[in-house]
Amino acid sequence: MARRARRRGGVRLSKTVAELLTWERVCRVATVNAAGQPHTVPVCHVVDGGKIYFASAKRAPKTRNLRANPRIAVVVDVYTEAWSGLRGVLVQGTARLLEGGPAFRRARARLYAKFAHYQTTYPLDEADSVIVEITPTHVFSWGLE
Amino acid sequence: MARRARRRGGVRLSKTVAELLTWERVCRVATVNAAGQPHTVPVCHVVDGGKIYFASAKRAPKTRNLRANPRIAVVVDVYTEAWSGLRGVLVQGTARLLEGGPAFRRARARLYAKFAHYQTTYPLDEADSVIVEITPTHVFSWGLE
Numbered sequence: 001m002a003r004r005a006r007r008r009g010g011v012r013l014s015k016t017v018a019e020l021l022t023w024e025r026v027c028r029v030a031t032v033n034a035a036g037q038p039h040t041v042p043v044c045h046v047v048d049g050g051k052i053y054f055a056s057a058k059r060a061p062k063t064r065n066l067r068a069n070p071r072i073a074v075v076v077d078v079y080t081e082a083w084s085g086l087r088g089v090l091v092q093g094t095a096r097l098l099e100g101g102p103a104f105r106r107a108r109a110r111l112y113a114k115f116a117h118y119q120t121t122y123p124l125d126e127a128d129s130v131i132v133e134i135t136p137t138h139v140f141s142w143g144l145e
Numbered sequence: 146m147a148r149r150a151r152r153r154g155g156v157r158l159s160k161t162v163a164e165l166l167t168w169e170r171v172c173r174v175a176t177v178n179a180a181g182q183p184h185t186v187p188v189c190h191v192v193d194g195g196k197i198y199f200a201s202a203k204r205a206p207k208t209r210n211l212r213a214n215p216r217i218a219v220v221v222d223v224y225t226e227a228w229s230g231l232r233g234v235l236v237q238g239t240a241r242l243l244e245g246g247p248a249f250r251r252a253r254a255r256l257y258a259k260f261a262h263y264q265t266t267y268p269l270d271e272a273d274s275v276i277v278e279i280t281p282t283h284v285f286s287w288g289l290e
Contacts, residue, residue, distance in 0.1 A: 030175035030185035036150040036211040038183050040175035041235055073183040079171040083262050090186055117228050
């Protein structure tokens with residue numbers, strides 16, 4: 001059964017939703033440009049303190065979009081051909097861009113811990129990268145208890 | 146190398162892009178509501194004549210969003226832990242809602258052919274379902290030749 005959770009100023013992630021978000025390694029993030037055109041790409045995310053974080057290049061379209069409109073949506077889902085077993089979660093929220101400083105470094109450490117790729121091959125340099133922090137405002141899940 | 150293709154009034158899908166879109170069985174679609182809030186969920190799509198089609202419930206948020214703003218984005222991507230092998234395609238475009246009639250039935254036949262699930266278990270009834278037709282306006286791909 002699909003479930004909704006809403007609260008102004010941030011919504012708490014249920015245990016099953018947080019588990020899916022925490023362990024899955026890819027999600028798709030949607031942003032909107034100033035003209036109202038949506039954009040969506042896969043990103044690798046972490047969860048920390050009920051918020052979602054992912055890295056983006058400073059000049060990437062999604063970064064540019066978020067500077068114009070901080071509203072964001074993220075979907076984490078697991079596809080299966082047995083459609084009765086489909087499950088996932090849509091998180092809508094507000095994005096804040098972390099551009100260096102302690103909050104950036106804390107989130108980067110979380111990303112490095114989950115994705116060693118970053119540390120070994122694709123370092124997140126404060127000069128070129130931002131980390132996007134999502135505060136959930138609406139959560140909609142399916143196939144999770 | 147990432148590649149871009151743009152053209153007003155519809156852009157042609159390259160052979161490798163069309164192949165990925167045609168054979169992959171799930172994509173994620175992003176829409177925007179009247180207040181500029183993005184929404185994204187997984188859908189099962191088909192490609193026909195250079196356009197992308199997927200079904201939606203008449204009352205679903207993405208259907209409601211598309212009635213307010215026909216701009217849409219779809220991402221088809223294949224995740225791998227070997228990040229140098231990541232590949233995918235983002236298609237941005239304009240959506241038209243097919244609500245019954247020959248165009249609806251033609252697209253439904255394509256969906257039924259690719260996803261037998263629809264025909265056997267989740268029939269697409271003209272009373273409850275729409276089919277969204279996407280005309281691509283921008284295509285951005287990565288990891289495809």
